[in-house]
Amino acid sequence: MKDLKQTVKQWLETGKVDIFLGYRLVDGHPIPHGFSTDNLEELAGLVNSDSRYSLEKLATKISRRHPDSVIGMLARDCTQRALNVLAIWNQLPLENVKTLTVNCCPSPSKSHASCSYLExxxxxxxxxxxxxxxxxxxxxxxxxxxxxxxxxxxxxxxxxxxxxxxxxxxxxxxxxxxxxxxxxxxxxxxxxxxxxxxxxxxxxxxxxxxxxxxxxxxxxxxxxxxxxxxxxxxxxxxxxxxxxxxxxxxxxxxxxxxxxxxxxxxxxxxx
Ligand code: SF4
Ligand code: SF4
Ligand code: SF4
Structure with a gap:
């Protein structure tokens, strides 16, 4: 987890991304959150949660308002598929998104045909x-x-x-x-x-x-x-x-x- 926080901090501080979408632990609950250089101290609460939220949806909305922003996010296999679809439909340019791959739920496989959410x-x-x-x-x-x-x-x-x-x-x-x-x-x-x-x-x-x-x-x-x-x-x-x-x-x-x-x-x- 330390590596994840350090990587996100580095991405933000070096300007690789303008905002990073992940989960922040609030009162024990992982809440979708946008981390930026304005609130670096909040990175202490960044978690790679087993809970899921549509971070891609947040990214699409942010990109509409700030088309020049580069958005970082935690990503699983399904995130990448969503990003491909959003790019194909001209909703979110792939070059504006940097993903940090995290484990795909508890699934041992990278194939969505055997994604654990199908069990x-x-x-x-x-x-x-x-x-x-x-x-x-x-x-x-x-x-x-x-x-x-x-x-x-x-x-x-x-x-x-x-x-x-x-x-x-x-x-x-x-x-x-x-x-x-x-x-x-x-x-x-x-x-x-x-x-x-x-x-x-x-x-x-x-x-x-x-x-x-x-x-x-x-x-x-x-x-x-x-x-x-x-x-x-x-x-x-x-x-x-x-x-x-x-x-x-x-x-x-x-x-x-x-x-x-x-x-x-x-x-x-x-x-
Ligand atoms: S299908 Fe389920 S989630 Fe969708 S509108 Fe109906 S009750 Fe709500
Ligand atoms: S794809 Fe269909 S259901 Fe989904 S937002 Fe568009 S019109 Fe609504
Ligand atoms: S399973 Fe399909 S329809 Fe349901 S939230 Fe995911 S992409 Fe949308």
């Missing part, structure tokens, strides 16, 4: 047998027939209290005007949420964008298996467009569409 967790307090288990595999859930899957997803969506926690925590939800607050689409400000449109709007937006960090599912107070939903839409993108979201800044979803895929209209079936 089964104990069911949440609001989970009953009818719903979908958190962290299930896409393939596992598709064994069930279409009707059963439909009713299980509808059950899950109906639990939503429209707190927007999933969107607010998501590192790649960066839109200034969010469709989830568009009155024509989802009756903004009204409860309960429109089911299933509220969730399907977000799911379509996550196709080719979600980097499978799992923060939305962790934030969801109703234990809705959001990660499974977005993994499903991403698996379609991956199968159809051969696009692995966030794996590289060189592969853009837009160029994939142009270069590799020819969408042939299917002939209409005779009735």
């Amino acid at each position: 089964p967790e104990k069911p949440g307090a609001n989970k009953i047998k009818f719903g979908l288990p958190l962290n299930s595999d896409v393939e596992e859930t598709e064994v069930a027939g279409q009707d059963e899957r439909f009713s299980r997803w509808m059950y899950e969506f109906q639990k939503c209290i429209k707190c927007y926690g999933c969107r607010n925590i998501c590192p790649v939800c960066f839109c200034k005007d969010c469709s989830l607050e568009n009155t024509d689409l989802v009756h903004s400000g009204r409860l309960p949420p429109d089911v299933p449109i509220f969730h399907l709007v977000r799911a379509t937006h996550m196709a080719g964008r979600c980097i499978d960090c799992g923060l939305c599912e962790e934030a969801c107070p109703m234990d809705i298996p959001l990660r499974l939903l977005y993994r499903k839409v991403n698996s379609i993108v991956s199968n159809v467009f051969d696009y692995d979201t966030g794996s590289s800044v060189d592969q853009s979803p837009f160029s994939v569409l142009g270069d590799k895929v020819t969408l042939e209209p299917k002939p209409l079936e005779k009735v």
Whole structure:
């Protein structure tokens, strides 16, 4: 931990970064925090927390206000995938970010396919047998027939209290005007949420964008298996467009569409 603090101090003092995003222990709780030369004494509280927050989201907001700033941050594998997506979508230039890699949760693997956050967790307090288990595999859930899957997803969506926690925590939800607050689409400000449109709007937006960090599912107070939903839409993108979201800044979803895929209209079936 001493090395981490010393490295960040050096980065700040030498001007390598203008601000460093990490976690500061406050009353025993790791809180996302921006360290700078204005508050070097606060580095005493810098921790590499097992808790996670979307530091990339903070970086995107800082970069919008201060486009010339260089932002340092603690980074895990999923952070790098988020940064790649944000760069591809012109939200955060990679050259404005310096990452300090820390251990990827308790996972021994560097592959996000075996990220420890994908392992089964104990069911949440609001989970009953009818719903979908958190962290299930896409393939596992598709064994069930279409009707059963439909009713299980509808059950899950109906639990939503429209707190927007999933969107607010998501590192790649960066839109200034969010469709989830568009009155024509989802009756903004009204409860309960429109089911299933509220969730399907977000799911379509996550196709080719979600980097499978799992923060939305962790934030969801109703234990809705959001990660499974977005993994499903991403698996379609991956199968159809051969696009692995966030794996590289060189592969853009837009160029994939142009270069590799020819969408042939299917002939209409005779009735
Ligand atoms: S897992 Fe959830 S929070 Fe993470 S990128 Fe995907 S949608 Fe966003
Ligand atoms: S839910 Fe869709 S519109 Fe809203 S911030 Fe996320 S990507 Fe943008
Ligand atoms: S975090 Fe869960 S309960 Fe809140 S809006 Fe998202 S899906 Fe609904």
